Amino acid sequence: MGDDNRKIPAGAVDLYTRFIHGEIDRRAFVRGVSRYAVAGLSASVIVEALMPNYALGQQVARDDERIRADYVTVPSPDGNGSIRGYLVRPFSADSRSAEPALLPGVIVIHENRGLNPHTEDVARRFALANFMAFAPDTLTSVGGYPGDDFKGGQLFAALDRDKMTQDLVAAARWLKARPDCNGRIAATGFCFGGGQSNLLAGLMGPDLAAAAPFYGGATPSELVPAIKAAILIHHGALDTRLAEAYPAQIAELERHGVRHEGHLWPDSVHGFFNDATPERYNPTTAAQAWDRTLQWFYEHTRSPVAG
Incomplete structure (x- = not known):
């Protein structure tokens, strides 16, 4: 994984996985992530980093002529x-x-x-x-x-x-x-x-x-x-x-x-x-x-x- 992955604690990534599987609700996810907040890495920054960015992940444009x-x-x-x-x-x-x-x-x-x-x-x-x-x-x-x-x-x-x-x-x-x-x-x-x-x-x-x-x-x-x-x-x-x-x-x-x-x-x-x-x-x-x-x-x- 890249450098950005090392900035987000593994425990926070695991909480995201549990959240998307329906094992915990959104409130529990955000509350759990807050435990990993440190200087320069707030809970809101961690949550935003874990959310999907579909523009970033697009490899083939919808209107690709091929x-x-x-x-x-x-x-x-x-x-x-x-x-x-x-x-x-x-x-x-x-x-x-x-x-x-x-x-x-x-x-x-x-x-x-x-x-x-x-x-x-x-x-x-x-x-x-x-x-x-x-x-x-x-x-x-x-x-x-x-x-x-x-x-x-x-x-x-x-x-x-x-x-x-x-x-x-x-x-x-x-x-x-x-x-x-x-x-x-x-x-x-x-x-x-x-x-x-x-x-x-x-x-x-x-x-x-x-x-x-x-x-x-x-x-x-x-x-x-x-x-x-x-x-x-x-x-x-x-x-x-x-x-x-x-x-x-x-x-x-x-x-x-x-x-x-x-x-x-x-x-x-x-x-x-x-x-x-x-x-x-x-x-x-x-x-x-x-x-x-x-x-x-x-x-x-x-x-x-x-x-």
Whole structure:
């Protein structure tokens, strides 16, 4: 992590992680951060430094001429009725040809605050890597991501988790069935989205070719035997809870013969990939994890489905 990370105490970063996971409320977060205030580093400065800065984290502009992006609504009869999402394709894949090139698809699943600008930016990054990416918003039924992470988290906490999962399954199956998809899709996501990527692997069986969950909970043990996807796991070595659960996660995949690879990235906390939260972001390991994810998805999604 950069020099700025050393200015913010690790305990304050941990409080932020607990806050965004809903383990403590905003008042407890601010009160806890105040314990770390020292001369030149007030509580308000610490809180401001921990909040996401989406302009800072944007790598691909929304109007980048190399991509084409649209908001699309997908039916979800077993979920909340429908789910809206952000569909991004490389511009060359959207040619005027009657038979456009078929692309592999990637479902990009947000954290527990809705489809925020960081997740949309990740979808655009996949499009530049020649994937068709769809980033669904599980807050669709309550109006979508409200433009504020705190409000988004409150809306998220009130929703039916099972229906949210069914919305994501519907989104994945819709992406796989698109005529411009090669029939092979992968899933990735962050925190909640990482856990949902693991869950989709168990729920979708052979319909999911690969998954690359970032700091997400493991697939429920009863669903692991159904996994046919190749699983690439990313955890931060300093993300204590998930790092401690990692050996059991790997053992379960090995027990059922699931193809997998796992990384405990050094000097990395929960959220290390998120460049919109600079106090958690580790540019070195984030770049390494991204490169490995692209390689993993290239390997497992480039061949079209036979028949």
